[in-house]
Amino acid sequence: MNHKTIEEKLEFVKKDKLFLSVSGILFLLVTAFGFYDYYTPEWRSYQSEFRDLVDEKFGPERAASIPAGLQQTYVPELNVADRCITCHQGAEWKGLENAPQPFRTHPTEILEKHPISKYGCTTCHGGQGYATEMQAAHGFVEHWEKPLLGKELGEFYVMSDKKALMQMNCNSCHRYDKQTKGADDINRAKQLVMEKGCRACHVINGRGGTVGPDLTFEGEKSPEQFNYERIKGFKSEFSWQVAHLKNPKELVPESVMPNFNFSSADAQALAMLVMSWKKANVPIDYIPGHNFRDIPTQEEKEKEERMLKGPGAFFVKKNCFVCHSVSTLGIEAAAQIGPDLALAVEDVQSRFGRTLDDFLARPTGTMEVVLSTMITLTEEERKEAIEKLRHAYELKQKELK
Amino acid sequence: MQLVELTKKAYEKLIWTWKPGSEKESGDAIVKNLLLHWFPNKVTKGSLSWSYSFYLGTISFVLFMILVGTGLVLMFLYVPSVERAYSSVKDIEYVVSFGWLLRAMHRIAAHLMVAIVFLHMVRVFLTGAYKNGGAVGSNRPLNWIIGLSLLVVTLLLSFTGYLLPWDQLAYWAITVGTNIAGSAPLVGESIRNFLLGGTTIDQNALIRFYVLHVFFLPLIVVFLFSWHMWRVRKDGGLAVVDREALNQKPESIAPVKSKTYSLLGITNGTTVHVQNRMIDEERNSVPSTPHLVRRVWLVTLITFLVVVALSFVFRAPLEAPANPSVTPNPAKAPWYFLWLQEIVTITTIQIGSFTVNGAFIGGILLPGLLMVLAIWWPYRDRSGIESVGVWFAPERRRQNWVFIGICLLIILFTIIGTFLRGPYWKFYWPWETWPTMPVKF
Incomplete structure (x- = not known):
């Protein structure tokens, strides 16, 4: 350890004081920047633009009545606090129908039944109501899964109706x-x-x-x-x-x-x-x-009744009707992807060269998968199916004659 | 008049429960006061030196104070409920004046504190500062253990704070963390249950983490930190002081006139004062006030500046709200635990149909062993007094390398876990892009 004189000792004091001053000044600058940032948010410029617009269109008195600062619609029932109206200040004004966004009047018809005060904005439009910056508010940011369901997204997905x-x-x-x-x-x-x-x-x-x-x-x-x-x-x-x-x-x-x-x-x-x-x-x-229930229409009910209580009820219960109609038993297929089973007796013979009994006992192709996984038939059920299909075929024959 | 007397009496009863009865008692009262004895009267220049300590302990303390300051304000704004936590954090981000800055500073300071406290430990090890020097009653190994406890509490503070925003990052980091804790044999499930207040991460877990985060753990830090500082004083200051004393040649000085320690005329030879190591002498030391105080302010200001500047650059993220049914890919623990998660992955081995679960090895056994090793180390370190308070003492070369090796491995695994592990915990080189994760729209 060198023995230093008092002057040398002062050297580090000088340096310390210099560093202290420099960091003090830097700190002031950072603080000033912080306040500058605080007083110049994006929404402030929109608000002043809106005031100018109103001043020009409706006069200074109306312009003076526009609230300044962050605005929000709080709907506790829907757990919504939307700050959209901070920038979209003209949403509920009359006479700004042709103004540019974000100042345009909201289409009025829909607002009559869905007032902003009761629904907020994001309930219908999506987006991030918490946010106070456009990009974040419109929800096109990472970690926000409910973006604004508007024109931009509609264009992205090439929707015929963009909105x-x-x-x-x-x-x-x-x-x-x-x-x-x-x-x-x-x-x-x-x-x-x-x-x-x-x-x-x-x-x-x-x-x-x-x-x-x-x-x-x-x-x-x-x-x-x-x-x-x-x-x-x-x-x-x-x-x-x-x-x-x-x-x-x-x-x-x-x-x-x-x-x-x-x-x-x-x-x-x-x-x-x-x-x-x-x-x-x-x-x-x-x-x-x-109404919290999905009530079937009369037509749906009747059809269901008809199919469930009719002679073809078996095919509804066993889910065959998902793909196959059994036309002569009043069964109408939901998806209509399989052949009409009213002709199964003849069909199976011509397609597979096997009898219906034989085919149902040892099915091949798609039916092998269906009958081993989705629809399993017991011995009795198989017999019942064959019997019913024979009957349907007979009816079909009569119909054709 | 009587009222004045009464008020005075009441004031004394409430405020001055004890009054020094003599000058000695007054002096003792000052000496016993921790706050008044944070700093010694004089400090050596070695203790003030930047390159010896890098002021890492001071920085840790400043970061802690920033965390307390920002945290106290955040407590007024944050709601520790599953329903409201996330939206209250969103409000802090967007509508509270300077709320985003408070949150960013709190986060940056927390991350930095973990890193700085770790570096402080590394510094203490590499300078052999956990070793006793010449001071009577010195017990630096104990202070080393207090320091290790502070490191653990710092990690716990950061970990408990992680859950509070109640977003996906929080939820799944805590899931990973508590699952690792749950892998301990016998007591694992109980520990996990105790931490979470149940079997799932829900309101019980949130309120537990919150109360630990804002009350108990900071209280423990304040207690341990006070003890830590008090021990520094009792151990004769920073270890570098012992080094300075050793470096100094004994020299003669005139006996202090006002005191009569020598056995006048009774014995031959010199008095105890004639030959001494003059560590407290004016040439080698300076008064703490203003020099140390100024330094501490300087370090405080720089730390604060760095935290604020970093907060402007790195805004605190907030992911989607916590969703127990959707695991983000990859699900990662907080970064300072990623070296453990990495080791957990490495030690999870598939042997045929049998899987060795690495959670116990990587999550419990290894960190536990490292902690025991760290506690035991100062007692095993038999290097001489020349190795106290000096960077890379030759006598401690081998143990320094072992220690650096362990630290580098921890850092390496942390870097791999943080930057090179992508979806499905797959390894990606920095130049490889991670596959993009799907979104709703």
């Missing part, structure tokens, strides 16, 4: 409606569900067959629960659902779901519908007609 995706959120409350005004894509999808007989295989809203998975809460699934190995391009749950609806076997080779040859628009509408099936935590007052 259609939002209809998914309509269906949170309107799930049990047969048709919902303004939700055309969802309405179309609901129609398809009826027409194509999805319920033959899938439980939807508590009713349906058990061949396929229960779809009642399909929308609750997370994107990680799907296999994207065969998806070309962008990997999202929505693109998976669309691709799967267009050709189920292409994504899931072992799937027994038939290919319905849906158009892109139909597949997209159906994907929207199934993804809208979530456990919506909505108070009863928000549900149209306070």
Whole structure:
């Protein structure tokens, strides 16, 4: 250790004081930057632009009445605190229908039944209501799974109606409606569900067959629960659902779901519908007609009754009707992908060169898989099936004569 | 008049429960006061030196104070409930004035504290500062153990804080962490149950982690830290002081006039004062006030500056809300436990149909052994007094290399776990891109 003089000792003191001053100044600068950052958020410039716009259009008095600072719509019933109106200040104004976004007046018709004060914004539009910066608020950021279901996303997925995706959120409350005004894509999808007989295989809203998975809460699934190995391009749950609806076997080779040859628009509408099936935590007052049940239509009920109580009830109970009609016994196939079993006696002989009894005892091809996994028949049941099919064939013969 | 008397009496009863009765008692009261004796009266220049200690202990303390400061404000804003935790953190991020900065600072300071406390331990080891020097009653190995406990509590503080935002990152990091704790033999399940307040990570776990995080663990830190500092004083200051004393040649000085320690005229030879190592002498030391105080302020300011600057650059992330049914891929423990997770993976071996679960080896056995080794080490280290308070003492070369080797392995595994492990815990080189994870839209 060198013995230093007092002057030398002062050297480190000088250095320390210099460092202290420099870091003090740096600290002041950082603090100043912090305050600058605090007082110049993105939304402030939108608010001043909006005031200018109102000043120009409606005069300074109205401009002065515009609230400044962060604004939010808080709806405790829906657990929503949306800060969207901080920038979208003109949403409920009249006369700004043609103003640029974010100042434009919200379409008024829909707001009459869905006031912002009761619904917030994100309930219908999606996006991140917590956020106060555009990119984050519109939800196009990492770790936010509910982006704004608007034009940008519609364009990305090449939807024919660019804003259609939002209809998914309509269906949170309107799930049990047969048709919902303004939700055309969802309405179309609901129609398809009826027409194509999805319920033959899938439980939807508590009713349906058990061949396929229960779809009642399909929308609750997370994107990680799907296999994207065969998806070309962008990997999202929505693109998976669309691709799967267009050709189920292409994504899931072992799937027994038939290919319905849906158009892109139909597949997209159906994907929207199934993804809208979530456990919506909505108070009863928000549900149209306070109806929490999917009530079958009279037509559906009658058809079900007819098939279940008619001579072909056996084929409904054993799920054969999912693929096959038995026309002479009043059984109408849901998906209509197999041949009419009313002709089975003749059909089996010509196709396989075997009798019906022989074929059902030792089936081959698709039926081997179906009869060993999805539909298992006991000895008695097989006999019953053959007997009933013979009867159906006889009826068919009579019909043809 | 009576009222004044009464007030005075009441004040004295409430405030001055004890009053020194003599000057000696007054002096003792000062001497016994920890806060007034944080710093010694004078410090040697070696203790002040940047290159000896790097002020890592001071930085740790400053970081702790930043954490206490930001944490106290965050306590007003955060709601420790499963339903509200996530949205309250979102509010802190977006609508509370400077809320995002508070949260970013709290996070950065927490990460830095783990790193700095670890580096402080490395410094103490490599300078042989856990070894006793010349001071009477010195017990540096004990202080080393207190320091190790502080490291463990620091890790626990960070770990308990991890769960609080209740997002996917939090939920699954705690899942990994508590599952590792659960792999301990016999008591594992009980420990996991005790930590979580049940078998699943839910409200019970959240409130437990919260109370530990904001009350018990900080309390333990304050207690251990005070003890740590008190021991530093009792052990004769930083170990470098012993080194300085050793380096100094004994020299003659005039006996201190005011004191009569020598046995005047009774014995021959010199008095005890004539030959001494003059460590406390003016040439080698400076008064703590203002020099050490100024230094500590400087370190405080720089640390604060770095934390604030880093907070501006690295905003604290918040992932999707916790979802027990969706495991993010990869699910990772907090970064400072990733070396353990890495070892858990390596030691999980498939032998035929039999799987050796690495959680016990990597998660319990190995860190436990390392801790026991660290506690035992100062008692095993028989190097001489020349190795106290000096970087890379030649006599301690071999043990320093062993220690550096262990540290490098820990750091290496941490880096692999943090940066090179992608989905399915698969290894990816830095130049390889990870497969993109699917999104909802």
